[in-house]
Amino acid sequence: MTDYYLPITYDSTTKKISLTEDVSKSEWKDLQLEITQLNTLAAELISANTDIPKAPTPQSYNKHLSALMKKMHDSAVKSMKEKKYPEAIKQFSVGMEMNFRRPKFESFQMTLQEFIIFLIGRSEAYYLNGDYIDSFNDADLLCSLAASVPESHLRRGLSNFKLGNLIEAKSDFERGLSFNQDHKKLKEELENILKEISKQNGEDYYIKVVYEDEVEIQEEKEEEKKN
Amino acid sequence: MGDSRYAYDENAQVWPYFVLSILIVITIPLFYSYIANFFAGSQRAKEDDKDYIKKKFDNYKTPIDKNLKKFESGAKKSKVFSRKFFVLCVLIVLISAVVQYAVSTSGGGFSSGGFDPFEILDISSSATEKEIKSHYRKLSLKFHPDKISRDTSEADKKELESRFVLINKAYKALTDEVTRANYEKYGHPDGPQQVTHGIALPKWFVEGQYSWILTLFYAASFVLLLPISVSLWWNNVKSYTKAGIHVDTAANFVSKLMNNNPAEVVKINTILKWISESKEFQLLYPNDSAENFYFLIQDYINRNFLEINSKDLDKTLRIVSMVPILIDGLIEIAATFRSNDIVSKAIETNKCIIQAVNPTVSKKYHHFLQLPYVELDKIDKKIECYTLEKFFNLADFEQKNFLNIQDDNKFQEIIEIGKKFPIIKLISAEFKVPGEKIVTPSSHAHLVLKILIKSPAQKGQIILNKESLIEEETLESLKNPFKIVSEQPPIPPTNAPFFPIKNRQHNGWYCSLILQRDNKLSDLPARITNLSFQNLNKDNKQFLNDGNLIVGTFKLQLQATTPPTIGEYHFRCNLKSLDYFGNDLDFPIKMKVEDPATLETQKTIFSDDEDEDEEENEDDSDFEQEQDTEESDFTDINTDTEDEG
Known part of the structure; x- marks a missing residue:
């Protein structure tokens, strides 16, 4: 075993650990991140006033906070309907901030679900507001948090399309379709993007490949028509 | 023979043969490898593609042409007159001298010691x-x-x-x-004879006044040469990985991938930063920092050659020439992490290096920077044209205006080179289990791709014979399904006027298979090395009407067996070019795993023996139950992910 020396000190009054002052912060960036995380958890544990925090079950989830957040979400959706997109974005962001500040020892599964709901809303609000890069970033996160939901890929694909990344948009739609082959909107968008791509390539993205027997059938049909 | 138990080669009859056999043992393998090397090089430029290469390296001179030439002459002196060649020459001269000596002394004849x-x-x-x-x-x-x-x-x-x-x-x-x-x-009729050991060396050489020569020889070879050569070899093995990169570099890559923050997007510049920390560069230029290497590479891909002095330019070219090997090492490591994002970004970075293009700066116009004489600032950005295929749809004067090149000779060269740009099109893709009509569970499958290489100038509807695409399964093809792939001609060299190494061995496409479920690599990516580019030599009329259009084949062996449960599995196949922008392929592909047992049970219904039938049915029901349990496991996982959403 190798002994590692870490440049950290403990302050008993604030009950927090920190980097010693003689080291550069940029060099110990990763350690600093871990220290912050540890301090947050420790602070919550102290303020909980119990030896062991409650088990993170869905039952012990803070219902009061959930109701508050539901309200925030509702009002954001209302702003969306009134086409006040910047306001909606703000409200979704505030909701997400509240979500971040939930007690850390709560059920993460529930927290994550809540977070995803806000993320979906914000991605859509960004998109409608024309902030396609932000919309893409949110959708990209959605694609990794809720990968099996076709709509995540639909959102990402749409943002990619607006950003001009046609090939990426195509593969987004295709990936979405792999989770639900009959998704109407995705099929529509895929068709649309293929048209766009062939337009960008001078009508030639898919060079038409016809097999010989098919040509014969076509010719036969044409002859029948003439007769 | 005297008191000595050794029979020396006093008449110089045996030792020439002894020396000769040693020389021959060295010379023959060396000669073989020299010849093989020589022919391997010339084989790359096969008859069909000769024309293709000639047209590619025409009149265009890059602004760094002088330095490129210098690099080339420094790196590759001459293939025919290499160091190996001189060693061979010396050996052959030695052999002939020894033979001559042996012939001149063999007149005395041998006194046969045997008694018959x-x-x-x-x-x-x-x-x-x-x-x-x-x-x-x-x-x-x-x-x-x-x-x-x-x-x-x-x-x-x-x-x-x-x-x-x-x-x-x-x-x-x-x-x-x-x-x-x-x-x-x-x-012997007189009874036992004195046992002698023949030494193929004259006596004066071992016991006389010249014996120090032999002692020195032994000392040099066993005390110095052997340990030194072994330690050198071992050091080399120890400090370089199988992929040919330094172990420190590989360790750096691994730590980057291990500590990769999924929230941070890996960009081309990120990859270049990792690359510039390589040990290889430090060994070459111990006085420079990783940051310095990074800036040199950036200058190269941005084509900022005017600001660099000639000495730095040489350094830049030296560094840049090594980057593809490092990137390849990175790809190999990232593939074991199954990280699709990093693998595809690394390939993208490779293109930047080969073409000296920075797509983050050139936005959507980087496809055109691969053509000679084209400069980013001169391109008319009002015309919405981002691909070469679209470019060839424009009228002549539009093309000239778009690239802002009015010189007819230059323009003609651009068109010629643009026409030879290999665009890759997918004809068909399927999973294949050798000897089966369907994809069976838990079996070794491979992906079969039928590919068409075409020029961006070729357009329209082509007619293919469907039957010619179907591979007949003979005993031969079952034994080695990949023979058809390796029989295709090797991919011709890339047109890369800025990259210091011409005739690069490492070009082609990387084919990777990605699981749609988690967007990770399902297999190690494989490189396409053999593919005919002959279609590029046809003009549009020939292309459309020629019945002998060449359709290429590539097969990717799946390392893992097919899933044990029946169902549809979704993949995404990605063909990414190591050399050019704008000729990648990206398409979804479905693997339908079917049960061969269902076909068999249908047959048994008509069988006469009822008892056997029952038994088999029982077997089948067991099998189905097993499948059910496995499937329920699978759905469990699925519902979990849906809960999250």
């Missing part, structure tokens, strides 16, 4: 006692000392006498009991 009574008596080994006796009498009469005439010289006399003794001995060996036993046991 049959030969001495000049009879066949199957001779009867009577024949032996009569031959002996004849010979002893001829060689008897009393019969020798007095005129013969003293020396001749002696020889004849010894011959007579020998004849006597031989006769005794064949007739007398004791001598015969001696002959059979020790190979």
Whole structure:
């Protein structure tokens, strides 16, 4: 075993650990991140006033906070309907901030679900507001948090399309379709993007490949028509 | 022979052969590898593609042409007159000298140490006692000392006498009991002979005043040369990975991938930063920092050559020439992490290096920077044209205006090179289990791609014979399904006027298979190395009407077996070019795993034997139950992920 020396000190009054002052912060960036995380958890544990925090079950989830957040979400959706997109974005962001500040020892599964709901809303609000890069970033996160939901890929694909990344948009739609082959909107968008791509390539993205027997059938049909 | 138990090669009869065999053992493999190397190089430029290459490296001179030439002459002196060639020459001269020496000294002939009574008596080994006796009498009469005439010289006399003794001995060996036993046991009628060890070196060389030469030779080879060469070899093995990158570099890549923050997007610049931390660069230029290397590479891909002085430019080219190898090492490591994002970004970075193009700066116009004379600032950005295929749809004057190049010769060269740009199109893709019509569970499958290489100038509807695309399954193809792939000609060199190494061996496409479920690599990516580019030489009319359009094949062996449960599995296949922007392929592909047992049970329904039927049905139901449990496991996982959403 190798002994590692870490440049950290403990302050008993604030009950927090920190980097010693003689080291550069940029060099110990990763350690600093871990220290912050540890301090947050420790602070919550102290303020909980119990030896062991409650088990993170869905039952012990803070219902009061959930109701508050539901309200925030509702009002954001209302702003969306009134086409006040910047306001909606703000409200979704505030909701997400509240979500971040939930007690850390709560059920993460529930927290994550809540977070995803806000993320979906914000991605859509960004998109409608024309902030396609932000919309893409949110959708990209959605694609990794809720990968099996076709709509995540639909959102990402749409943002990619607006950003001009046609090939990426195509593969987004295709990936979405792999989770639900009959998704109407995705099929529509895929068709649309293929048209766009062939337009960008001078009508030639898919060079038409016809097999010989098919040509014969076509010719036969044409002859029948003439007769 | 004296007191020594060793028989030295005093007459210089054996040692030339000894030396000769040593020389030949060295020369023949060296010669073979030299010849093989020479032909491997020329084979790359095969007859079909010669025209293709010639047209590619035409008149265009890059702004760094002088430095590129210098690099080239420094890196590759000459293929024919390499160092190996001189070693070979020296060896061959030595061999001929030794042969000549051996021939000139072999006149004396060998005194055979063996004793063969049959030969001495000049009879066949199957001779009867009577024949032996009569031959002996004849010979002893001829060689008897009393019969020798007095005129013969003293020396001749002696020889004849010894011959007579020998004849006597031989006769005794064949007739007398004791001598015969001696002959059979020790190979000599007189009993055991003194055992000698032949040394193929003259005596003066071992025991005389020149013995120090031999001692020195032994000391040099066993005390110095052997340990040094072994340690050098081992050091080399120890400090470089199989992919040819330094172990420190590989360790750096691994730590980057391990600590990769999924929230941070890996960009081309990120990859270049990792690359510039490589140990290889530090070993070459110990005084420079990783940051410095990074800036040099950035200058190269941005084509900021005017600001760099010539000496730095040489350094840049040296560094840049090594980047593809490093990227390849990175790809290999990232593939084991199954990280699709990093693998595809690394390939993208490789394109930047090969073409000296920075797509983050050039936005959507980087496809055109691969053509000669084209400059980003001059491109008319009002025209919405981002791909070469679209470019060839424009009228002549539009093309000229778009690239802002009015010189007709230059323009013609651009068009020529643009036409030879390999665009890749997918004809068909399927998963195949050798010897099966369907994809069976838990079996070894491979992905079969049928690919068409076309020029961006070729357009329209082509007609293909469907049957010609179907591969017949013969015993041969079942044995090695990949033969058809390797039989295609190797991919011709890339048109890369800025990259310092011409005729790069490492080009082509990387084919990776990605699981749609988690967007990770399902297999290690494989490189497409063999593909015919012959379609590029056809003009549009030939292209459309030619019945002999060449459709390429690529097969990717899946490392893992197909899933054990029946169902549809979704993949995404990605063909990414290592050399060019704008000729990648990206398409979804479905693997439908079917159960061969269902076909079999249908057959058994018609079978006469009822008992057997029941048994088989039982077996089947067991099998289905097993599948059910496995499927329920799978759905469990699925619902979990849906819960999250």
